[in-house]
Amino acid sequence: MTSQSVRIGSLVLKNPVLTASGCFGYGLEFDDFFDVSTLGGICTKGLSLKPRDGNAPHRICETPAGMLNAIGLANVGVEAFCRDKLPILRERGVTVVANIFASSVDDFVALAERLDGESGVHAIELNISCPNVTHGGIEFGRDAKMAAQVTAAVRAATKMPVWVKMSPEAGDLVGVARACEDAGADAITAINTIRGMVIDVANMRPKLANATGGLSGPALRPIAVRMVWELAGAIKIPIVGIGGITDTRDALEFLLAGASAVQVGTASFRDPCSAQTIMHGIREFCEERGCDVTELIGKARR
Amino acid sequence: MTQSQVQLPKRQLLQTHLLRRESIGNSYHVLTFDAPGETGPLPGQFTMIRSSEWGQAPLLSRPMSYLSGGPTPSLLVKVCGEGSARLGRAEAGEPFLLLGPLGTAWRAPDPNRRQILVAGGVGIAPLLFLAKSLAGTGKRPLLLYGGRTNRDLPLSDDAAESCQVEVTTDDGSLGHRGRVTELLERTLNDQVEVYTCGPDRMMAAVANLCFAAHVPCEVSLEAPMACGYGVCLGCAVPAALGGYMYACVTGPCIEAKAVDWERTHATFGKPAAKGEPT
Ligand SMILES: Cc1cc2nc3c(=O)[nH]c(=O)nc-3n(C[C@H](O)[C@H](O)[C@H](O)COP(=O)(O)OP(=O)(O)OC[C@H]3O[C@@H](n4cnc5c(N)ncnc54)[C@H](O)[C@@H]3O)c2cc1C
Ligand SMILES: Cc1cc2nc3c(=O)[nH]c(=O)nc-3n(C[C@H](O)[C@H](O)[C@H](O)COP(=O)(O)O)c2cc1C
Ligand code: FES
Numbered sequence: 001m002t003s004q005s006v007r008i009g010s011l012v013l014k015n016p017v018l019t020a021s022g023c024f025g026y027g028l029e030f031d032d033f034f035d036v037s038t039l040g041g042i043c044t045k046g047l048s049l050k051p052r053d054g055n056a057p058h059r060i061c062e063t064p065a066g067m068l069n070a071i072g073l074a075n076v077g078v079e080a081f082c083r084d085k086l087p088i089l090r091e092r093g094v095t096v097v098a099n100i101f102a103s104s105v106d107d108f109v110a111l112a113e114r115l116d117g118e119s120g121v122h123a124i125e126l127n128i129s130c131p132n133v134t135h136g137g138i139e140f141g142r143d144a145k146m147a148a149q150v151t152a153a154v155r156a157a158t159k160m161p162v163w164v165k166m167s168p169e170a171g172d173l174v175g176v177a178r179a180c181e182d183a184g185a186d187a188i189t190a191i192n193t194i195r196g197m198v199i200d201v202a203n204m205r206p207k208l209a210n211a212t213g214g215l216s217g218p219a220l221r222p223i224a225v226r227m228v229w230e231l232a233g234a235i236k237i238p239i240v241g242i243g244g245i246t247d248t249r250d251a252l253e254f255l256l257a258g259a260s261a262v263q264v265g266t267a268s269f270r271d272p273c274s275a276q277t278i279m280h281g282i283r284e285f286c287e288e289r290g291c292d293v294t295e296l297i298g299k300a301r302r
Numbered sequence: 303m304t305q306s307q308v309q310l311p312k313r314q315l316l317q318t319h320l321l322r323r324e325s326i327g328n329s330y331h332v333l334t335f336d337a338p339g340e341t342g343p344l345p346g347q348f349t350m351i352r353s354s355e356w357g358q359a360p361l362l363s364r365p366m367s368y369l370s371g372g373p374t375p376s377l378l379v380k381v382c383g384e385g386s387a388r389l390g391r392a393e394a395g396e397p398f399l400l401l402g403p404l405g406t407a408w409r410a411p412d413p414n415r416r417q418i419l420v421a422g423g424v425g426i427a428p429l430l431f432l433a434k435s436l437a438g439t440g441k442r443p444l445l446l447y448g449g450r451t452n453r454d455l456p457l458s459d460d461a462a463e464s465c466q467v468e469v470t471t472d473d474g475s476l477g478h479r480g481r482v483t484e485l486l487e488r489t490l491n492d493q494v495e496v497y498t499c500g501p502d503r504m505m506a507a508v509a510n511l512c513f514a515a516h517v518p519c520e521v522s523l524e525a526p527m528a529c530g531y532g533v534c535l536g537c538a539v540p541a542a543l544g545g546y547m548y549a550c551v552t553g554p555c556i557e558a559k560a561v562d563w564e565r566t567h568a569t570f571g572k573p574a575a576k577g578e579p580t
Pocket of ligand 3 (some may be wrong): 310525527528531535536537548551
C-alpha cells in the first residue's frame with residue numbers, strides 16, 4: 001500500500017486530486033456519476049458576496065485543444081452557498097475549498113469572515129486572476145503589491161488555510177507568488193486561464209459576447225507546467241498545479257514539476273469522472289513503483 | 303415547473319459503439335448506437351456525444367437530441383462543422399462516448415388537446431421522438447415542417463407514419479411556399495398545444511403566435527454547451543424573470559413563456575442556428 005495523502009500547509013488531503021473552480025459546479029451535480037468525497041477535494045464555483053447573473057451569451061467557444069470561457073463569475077452568492085449547498089457537502093464528508101472573488105479588499109475580507117465560522121469549508125482559494133470581469137479579479141493578480149495586500153487582509157480575517165490563485169498574465173509571476181507567501185498564504189494555485197479571442201469570420205464578429213475569454217484545456221498545459229516549475233524553484237509554500245490536465249500522465253507532469261496537488265478543470269466537462277479516474281491512475285502509478293505520492297513531488301527537479 | 307414532476311432517467315457516460323450510419327442526403331445522417339439494458343432517454347432529452355478516437359480535438363462533446371431511445375438509441379445529425387462532419391463520416395463499430403440522457407423532456411401531452419409540432423430542419427429529431435411516443439394512444443399530431451428547400455426536410459417521409467405532415471419551403475420546391483408560421487397561424491385554437499424545435503428565430507415567431515392566441519407552447523432551447531450537465535454555466539439563455547437560465551438543466555425543453563425572446567434575439571440572432579446551413 002502506498003500513501004496518497006498530501007499536505008497543503010496545515011490541511012491534509014486524502015489524495016492529490018481536486019477539481020477546479022468553475023468546472024465542477026458546487027460538487028452536487030455528480031450524484032449520478034461518482035462519490036465526490038473520495039477526491040482530495042473540490043473547489044467551488046467562484047463565490048461573491050451577492051449572487052451574480054454572469055455575462056451575456058455567447059459565453060463559451062471551442063478552440064484547438066481548448067476552449068474560451070467568459071462566464072463572468074455567475075454564482076449563487078456566499079449566503080445561498082452556505083445555506084443550500086454546504087450542509088449537504090459537509091454531511092457527505094467532501095473536502096471543500098471555497099473559491100472566492102471580490103472587486104475590493106474589503107469585500108474579500110467580508111467573504112473570508114463569512115466563511116470563517118462555517119464547518120465544512122477546509123480552505124479558501126482567492127481568485128485574484130479572473131480575466132472575465134471588469135473590476136477586481138485579474139487586477140489584483142497582476143501586481144505583487146496588490147496581491148500581497150489582499151492576501152494579508154484575508155489572512156488576518158480567517159483561521160482557515162488561504163490559497164492564492166495565480167494569473168498567468170502576471171508580468172512577474174514569481175514576484176507575485178513570493179509577495180503572497182510573505183503575506184501569509186498557505187499555498188499557491190497555478191494557474192488560472194489566459195485571455196484569448198476567436199472571431200467568427202462569417203459574421204465578422206467576435207464569437208464571445210465579451211469579445212475575449214479565458215483559455216483552458218490541453219492547449220494551456222505546457223504554459224502551466226512551466227509556471228509550476230518556476231514557482232517550485234522560488235517559493236517554499238506548496239503549489240497546487242492546474243491547467244489542461246485530462247489524464248493521469250498530465251497530472252503526474254505537474255507533480256514532478258513541483259506541485260503538491262493538482263486540480264482538474266475542463267476535462268470534467270467531457271467526462272464527469274475525469275478527476276476520479278486520474279486519482280485512481282496516480283495511485284496505480286505509485287503502486288507500480290512502490291512509492292508514496294509525496295516522493296513524486298518535484299522529482300523532475302532533482 | 304411541470305418537468306420537475308417527471309422522473310428523469312439516471313445519467314451516465316456510456317461507452318458504446320456505432321451500430322450503423324445511414325446517410326439520408328444533403329449532409330444529414332442517422333446514427334444508431336448500441337445501448338443494451340439502458341432505460342433510455344425520454345423524448346426531448348439530449349446526449350453529449352464524442353468519439354473515443356477524437357483525442358484532444360475536437361475537445362468537447364457535441365449536444366444532440368435523441369431521435370429515438372430504447373436499447374438502440376439514434377440521433378439525426380446535420381453536418382455543419384468539424385465535430386458533426388466526423389459524425390457524418392463515422393463507420394459502424396467506431397467507439398463512442400454518450401453522456402446522457404441529459405436535460406428536461408417534453409412536457410407530457412395534454413390528452414384533451416391536439417398536438418401541433420413545429421419543426422425547422424434538424425429540429426425535427428426531438429419532435430419525431432415525441433410523435434412516435436404517442437403511437438398507441440390514438441393521437442396523431444399535426445407536424446408543420448419548414449426548411450429552406452425540399453432537401454432541408456430530413457425524415458419527412460418517416461414523419462408521415464406518426465403525424466399528419468404539412469411542409470413549407472422558402473423556395474417553394476415542396477409544399478407551401480413560405481414559412482411554417484403562416485401555416486401555424488391558421489391552425490391555432492383553444493383545442494391545441496404547440497411543441498417547437500428549430501432555429502431561434504423560428505421558435506420565437508412560433509412562441510409569439512402562441513402567446514397571442516393563448517395556446518400553450520413548449521420549445522427546445524439551443525446554446526453552445528461545454529458540459530451538458532449544469533457545471534460550466536456556458537449555456538446561458540436569457541430568462542423571462544430576468545437573469546439567465548441554463549439550457550442543459552432548466553432545458554432544453556421548457557415552456558416558451560420562461561424565455562426572454564427579445565434578449566435571446568439580441569445575443570443568439572447572429573450565429574447560424576440549428577437547421578440553418580452554415
Ligand atoms: C440541446 C441541443 C440539441 C441539439 N440537437 C441536435 C440534433 O439533433 N441534430 C443536430 O444536427 N444538431 C443538434 N444540435 C446542434 C449541434 O450541437 C451543433 O450543430 C454541433 O455542436 C456543431 O458541432 P460542429 O463541431 O459540427 O460545429 P463547429 O462549429 O465546428 O463547433 C464548434 C463548437 O461550437 C459548438 N456549436 C456549434 N454550433 C452549435 C449549435 N448550433 N448549437 C450548440 N453548439 C454549437 C460545438 O458544440 C462546438 O463546441 C443540438 C444542440 C443543442 C444545444
Ligand atoms: C467554464 C470555466 C469557468 C471557470 N470559473 C472559474 C472561477 O469561478 N474561479 C476560478 O478561480 N477559476 C475559474 N476557472 C478556471 C479554472 O479553475 C482553471 O484554472 C482553468 O480552467 C485551467 O484549468 P483546466 O485547463 O484544467 O480547465 C474557470 C474555467 C472554466 C473553463
Ligand atoms: S452546458 Fe455546461 S452548464 Fe449547460
